Amino acid sequence: MAETRFARAINQALADAMAADASVILLGEDIAAPGGPFSVTRGLLDKFGADRVRDTPIAEAVIVGASVGAAMGGLKPVVEIMFMDFVTLAMDALVNQAAKARFMFGDQTTVPMVLRTPHGGGLNAGPQHSQCLEAWLAHVPGLKVVCPSNPADAYALLRAAIDDPNPVIFVENKALYAMKGELPDPPPSDRLGVARTARPGRDATIVSYGAAVHTALKAAEALARESVEAEVIDLRSLQPWDEAAVLASLARTHRLVVAHEAVEAFGVGAEIAARMADVGFDELDGPIVRVGAPFMPVPFGKTLEAEYVPSADAVAAAVRRTLA
Amino acid sequence: MKQGPAVPSRARSNGLPARELRALYGRMLLIRRVEEQLGRLFADGEIPGFIHLSIGQEAVAAGVGAALEPRDTAASTHRGHGHAIAKGVDLDRFFLELLGKQDGLCRGRGGSMHVADLSIGMLGANGIVGAGLPIAVGSAIAHQVRKTGAVAVAFFGDGALAEGAVHESLNLAALWKLPFLAVCENNGWGEFSPTDRQLAATLEGLAAAYNLPWTDVDGNDVEAVTLAARHVVAEARAGRPQVLECRTTRVRGHFEGDPQKYRSTEEASAMAARDPLAIAVKALAALGVGEASLQPEAAEIDARIAAAVARARAGALPGMAQARAGVYA
Ligand SMILES: Cc1ncc(C[n+]2csc(CCOP(=O)(O)OP(=O)(O)O)c2C)c(N)n1
Numbered sequence: 001m002a003e004t005r006f007a008r009a010i011n012q013a014l015a016d017a018m019a020a021d022a023s024v025i026l027l028g029e030d031i032a033a034p035g036g037p038f039s040v041t042r043g044l045l046d047k048f049g050a051d052r053v054r055d056t057p058i059a060e061a062v063i064v065g066a067s068v069g070a071a072m073g074g075l076k077p078v079v080e081i082m083f084m085d086f087v088t089l090a091m092d093a094l095v096n097q098a099a100k101a102r103f104m105f106g107d108q109t110t111v112p113m114v115l116r117t118p119h120g121g122g123l124n125a126g127p128q129h130s131q132c133l134e135a136w137l138a139h140v141p142g143l144k145v146v147c148p149s150n151p152a153d154a155y156a157l158l159r160a161a162i163d164d165p166n167p168v169i170f171v172e173n174k175a176l177y178a179m180k181g182e183l184p185d186p187p188p189s190d191r192l193g194v195a196r197t198a199r200p201g202r203d204a205t206i207v208s209y210g211a212a213v214h215t216a217l218k219a220a221e222a223l224a225r226e227s228v229e230a231e232v233i234d235l236r237s238l239q240p241w242d243e244a245a246v247l248a249s250l251a252r253t254h255r256l257v258v259a260h261e262a263v264e265a266f267g268v269g270a271e272i273a274a275r276m277a278d279v280g281f282d283e284l285d286g287p288i289v290r291v292g293a294p295f296m297p298v299p300f301g302k303t304l305e306a307e308y309v310p311s312a313d314a315v316a317a318a319v320r321r322t323l324a
Numbered sequence: 325m326k327q328g329p330a331v332p333s334r335a336r337s338n339g340l341p342a343r344e345l346r347a348l349y350g351r352m353l354l355i356r357r358v359e360e361q362l363g364r365l366f367a368d369g370e371i372p373g374f375i376h377l378s379i380g381q382e383a384v385a386a387g388v389g390a391a392l393e394p395r396d397t398a399a400s401t402h403r404g405h406g407h408a409i410a411k412g413v414d415l416d417r418f419f420l421e422l423l424g425k426q427d428g429l430c431r432g433r434g435g436s437m438h439v440a441d442l443s444i445g446m447l448g449a450n451g452i453v454g455a456g457l458p459i460a461v462g463s464a465i466a467h468q469v470r471k472t473g474a475v476a477v478a479f480f481g482d483g484a485l486a487e488g489a490v491h492e493s494l495n496l497a498a499l500w501k502l503p504f505l506a507v508c509e510n511n512g513w514g515e516f517s518p519t520d521r522q523l524a525a526t527l528e529g530l531a532a533a534y535n536l537p538w539t540d541v542d543g544n545d546v547e548a549v550t551l552a553a554r555h556v557v558a559e560a561r562a563g564r565p566q567v568l569e570c571r572t573t574r575v576r577g578h579f580e581g582d583p584q585k586y587r588s589t590e591e592a593s594a595m596a597a598r599d600p601l602a603i604a605v606k607a608l609a610a611l612g613v614g615e616a617s618l619q620p621e622a623a624e625i626d627a628r629i630a631a632a633v634a635r636a637r638a639g640a641l642p643g644m645a646q647a648r649a650g651v652y653a
């Protein structure tokens with residue numbers, strides 16, 4: 001067991017994957033010599049050389065499009081997009097190429113690539129450097145979407161994403177990069193699509209992912225002081241997501257809240273709520289309540305952004321509402 | 325294709341030997357006849373969706389295809405039947421795919437705009453204008469990292485030159501000295517608009533801007549295309565990425581059924597004078613290969629196509645369960 005920062009765990013997962021498999025290469029803006037805008041890839045150029053750790057020009061369309069071609073050609077590219085907001089410039093490569101190549105070519109090929117990208121507020125980075133766009137990508141058949149909440153999961157899920165034969169979007173919340181947590185030695189291995197119970201409870205279920213898991217845990221602590229035991233489910237993987245685990249928790253608690261940092265409207269929470277309103281209908285003793293960001297761009301100003309990002313108070317209030 | 329009757333192996337100075345030119349002619353004829361057949365099948369409602377024919381552009385596919393090795397990879401376009409055939413796709417499975425059948429190259433999920441055969445390095449036609457370039461650049465990265473010694477080629481139309489991804493691709497290929505060849509099929513048209521109304525630059529100028537050698541060739545002269553392609557493929561293989569611009573003619577409409585109200589009759593007659601098959605027949609005659617001696621080959625091609633069409637018609641339809649299972653590996 002060692003205490004490791006979230007960013008460091010990702011670095012180690014990349015290093016271990018590259019050591020284990022010569023077909024893993026890294027591409028991204030300022031990831032090689034500068035070590036990455038968030039220092040996630042620091043030291044990897046020295047370890048693995050410029051052929052496998054490549055600083056790219058600022059050209060998201062070709063970086064991601066070339067990753068598709070490289071993945072079809074026997075490599076396992078891990079491409080970094082500096083801010084999730086910039087995946088907008090690579091949407092053809094992701095949506096029309098990566099997601100479809102296997103299907104539309106009749107199962108002839110796989111596209112074993114990973115796109116790592118940070119999302120989320122907390123840095124006052126403003127409307128174009130803070131968005132959580134994971135729901136867009138989870139909406140596209142052929143893509144997988146993963147979003148870890150702690151260093152151990154970041155390690156294990158990134159290794160699993162690199163080993164996965166499908167294109168995987170690996171979303172890292174910027175606010176978590178400095179977070180410390182235990183990384184077991186040897187580090188854990190895992191598979192995609194499995195949720196984790198972050199805190200057990202019997203009165204209500206809070207489903208969450210990424211940094212919002214910590215908001216949900218804070219809310220659960222506050223609720224415990226009111227003798228409400230909320231169970232917090234960390235989805236970890238959004239596409240596919242662990243429907244069975246959410247349903248099993250709902251079957252115990254009969255109340256459901258879904259909390260995420262992304263805009264509430266048309267989001268991941270909407271999908272989970274709709275599914276549970278269907279397959280979990282008989283289990284529900286209260287309304288399914290969603291907690292997400294308001295329907296507006298992420299504001300820059302300190303007080304504005306603080307109010308924008310869903311708070312533990314908002315999650316606790318949602319639990320109280322479904323229990324009322 | 326079987327060997328035809330023995331032909332003299334004379335070659336013009338700097339030209340191809342008759343045997344090679346004859347094989348190229350056969351390749352072009354195969355593409356032409358396949359597409360004529362596709363046009364009929366489409367008109368009769370046997371091919372769903374829409375199709376873009378490359379009639380008039382066969383010399384580019386045949387010439388570049390002849391310069392490639394089996395290990396080389398190629399990304400194609402919406403007008404990609406010729407590229408697929410030149411790379412060597414199985415004709416039965418090609419027709420099965422065009423008719424949307426289970427045993428098609430893509431199990432009936434892709435159709436005309438997504439014909440692919442990864443086993444021979446055919447990385448797929450593409451329904452997105454310009455999208456083949458980033459994919460071929462990525463394939464070239466794989467060749468470079470894995471030291472396969474192979475070249476990746478991207479075919480694209482002149483209409484793609486205004487797409488940002490094309491510029492990003494040319495820059496990256498040049499920057500990283502990738503084994504990459506960009507082949508522009510310049511037919512003067514992007515859909516229903518002439519390219520000079522869409523592009524302020526020229527490909528020559530763009531190539532220069534990205535420090536890429538640019539070669540200009542008559543894209544309807546298969547001999548010229550082949551000789552130019554051999555040179556640029558060899559250069560690309562040595563890590564000197566290249567741009568090859570082929571001036572060619574889109575004889576048909578943008579898609580089958582396009583009424584083409586935007587085109588003049590003068591253009592049609594000018595194109596007829598540049599028919600790549602007629603040009604090759606003339607060149608063969610100059611080498612002592614008469615038109616009559618090409619007949620057995622044509623008959624063989626027609627029989628081959630008829631058999632493929634019959635198999636495609638009889639092919640089973642794909643099932644939804646297997647299609648759904650193909651979304652993820
Ligand atoms: C990104 C994108 N924009 C527009 C289209 C519609 N479209 C299909 S083919 C075409 C013209 C392409 O012209 P060119 O690249 O010169 O190829 P050509 O048809 O002449 O062979 C257009 C606009 C498309 N398929 N993809």
Ligand SMILES: [Mg+2]
Binds near residue numbers: 509
């Ligand atoms: Mg054109």
